[in-house]
Amino acid sequence: VHKDFILSESIESNSFFIRDLALSKLLLLNDSNYPWLLLVPRKANQTEIFDLSIDDQHQLIEEIVLVSSKLKVFTNATKINVASLGNKTSQLHIHVIARTNTDIAWPSAVWDYAVATKYSPETAKKFILEFSQLLDFSTKT
């Protein structure tokens, strides 16, 4: 049991940092098959949404809404998939995935579907920069 939040090694090694929101670390999963974000609440030893305080639960759904609505605009997605699973990595993390009806797994769920296609450093950097600009724009208005 850790007193302080430490990002799970399995998440850190498979993602790129975008920014810290009020509650959660926002990450880009390193799988270019789908625009796939992760929200990881920066609280130690949380595995279920109900482990969070009620204030943090409200903040979490607001961050899910912020990130998923911006991701839909950013990608012109058909549908946003949101999920807290954690069967393999217990640290609480929320998947926010932009699905289009032409993606490799559509309409199936993405987990265990296709082997991850890694981003090139340039493509990941471009995604993070452009998505960050969209977040800045929305949080300023």
Next chain:
Amino acid sequence: VHKDFILSESIESNSFFIRDLALSKLLLLNDSNYPWLLLVPRKANQTEIFDLSIDDQHQLIEEIVLVSSKLKVFTNATKINVASLGNKTSQLHIHVIARTNTDIAWPSAVWDYAVATKYSPETAKKFILEFSQLLDFSTKT
């Protein structure tokens, strides 16, 4: 576009009614492979969590927390899986699934994994009755 909420036919035909919570219809999915609940906000024409008002977003996560924490106790689950996907059925619905490390799909995600195993009427009735009693107990305290 419907003005009033009508439960999607594909959801209705594959589930049992448990009760109406303040925002959502609580249903038991007819697949005994896993204790699998659905929360369907009773709002017309909603497909994404961000379609809901901020008050309804807060209410939704409170209902997710209520139902998932009680389901964990009820089933002694290893992990609760929570998801809003909707690639096949667009009406906003939240999956709340009790996973155990001995279930048929563990640790994979459940969607498109195994063919649904229907409940017998008696087993479904027993689940609904006992889970309802647990909900009553918690909402009275």
